[in-house]
Amino acid sequence: xxxxxxxxxxxxxxxxxxxxxxxxxxxxxxxxxxxxxxxxxxxxxxxxxxxxxxxxxxxxxxxxxxxxxxxxxxxxxxxxxxxxxxxxxxxxxxxxxxxxxxxxxxxxxxxxx
Amino acid sequence: xxxxxxxxxxxxxxxxxxxxxxxxxxxxxxxxxxxxxxxxxxxxxxxxxxxxxxxxxxxxxxxxxxxxxxxxxxxxxxxxxxxxxxxxxxxxxxxxxxxxxxxxxxxxxxx
Numbered sequence: 475x476x477x478x479x480x481x482x483x484x485x486x487x488x489x490x491x492x493x494x495x496x497x498x499x500x501x502x503x504x505x506x507x508x509x510x511x512x513x514x515x516x517x518x519x520x521x522x523x524x525x526x527x528x529x530x531x532x533x534x535x536x537x538x539x540x541x542x543x544x545x546x547x548x549x550x551x552x553x554x555x556x557x558x559x560x561x562x563x564x565x566x567x568x569x570x571x572x573x574x575x576x577x578x579x580x581x582x583x584x585x586x587x
Numbered sequence: 588x589x590x591x592x593x594x595x596x597x598x599x600x601x602x603x604x605x606x607x608x609x610x611x612x613x614x615x616x617x618x619x620x621x622x623x624x625x626x627x628x629x630x631x632x633x634x635x636x637x638x639x640x641x642x643x644x645x646x647x648x649x650x651x652x653x654x655x656x657x658x659x660x661x662x663x664x665x666x667x668x669x670x671x672x673x674x675x676x677x678x679x680x681x682x683x684x685x686x687x688x689x690x691x692x693x694x695x696x697x698x
Binding site: 478507509514515516517518519522530564566571572573574575576577578579580581 | 595618620624627628629630631632635675677679684685686687688689690691
């Protein structure tokens with residue numbers, strides 16, 4: 475039973491398209507995150523939601539819009555994809571914000587052509 | 588903001604000790620973490636150390652923290668081929684628990 479699952483694992487698309495990556499966790503956690511791992515392997519936080527409320531929004535283009543329909547889901551929608559958006563996107567969750575123990579999904583590799 | 592640096596690759600023989608090093612920039616970092624990523628899997632927390640500690644040992648893992656130099660290391664004793672993975676160092680700046688990650692060190696263990 476996968477604790478944090480992301481779909482799709484791989485996504486290849488053309489510049490200018492709009493795409494979504496979905497994330498679900500079955501751990502009962504109330505905090506979820508999106509991280510981006512770029513080609514140089516830096517893993518940077520993009521967003522964090524606690525109880526469906528946005529608590530962290532790093533400097534990310536507003537083409538990226540997270541949506542949390544409930545505590546178990548945090549989806550990432552990206553409009554007007556650009557080449558520089560190619561990366562591996564990781565979803566994670568934690569029990570509250572007073573912990574650095576994050577549980578990660580396997581990542582979604584996005585390739586923009 | 589916090590920057591975390593670590594070397595990208597480490598190769599060791601099975602049975603030897605591995606030492607993975609990391610430096611961070613924010614002296615207010617309260618929690619420092621080591622995560623492990625196996626092929627095709629997400630990152631998993633291995634261990635963490637609070638900034639008022641110098642050392643933490645957990646079975647084959649030893650974490651050393653030099654707060655003055657902002658240097659963290661992870662030692663794996665009796666390294667096994669199953670330890671081959673990417674190891675990420677992470678630091679949480681003061682007042683936050685949310686980790687800022689380094690680029691990860693690929694540990695390759697030769698039989």
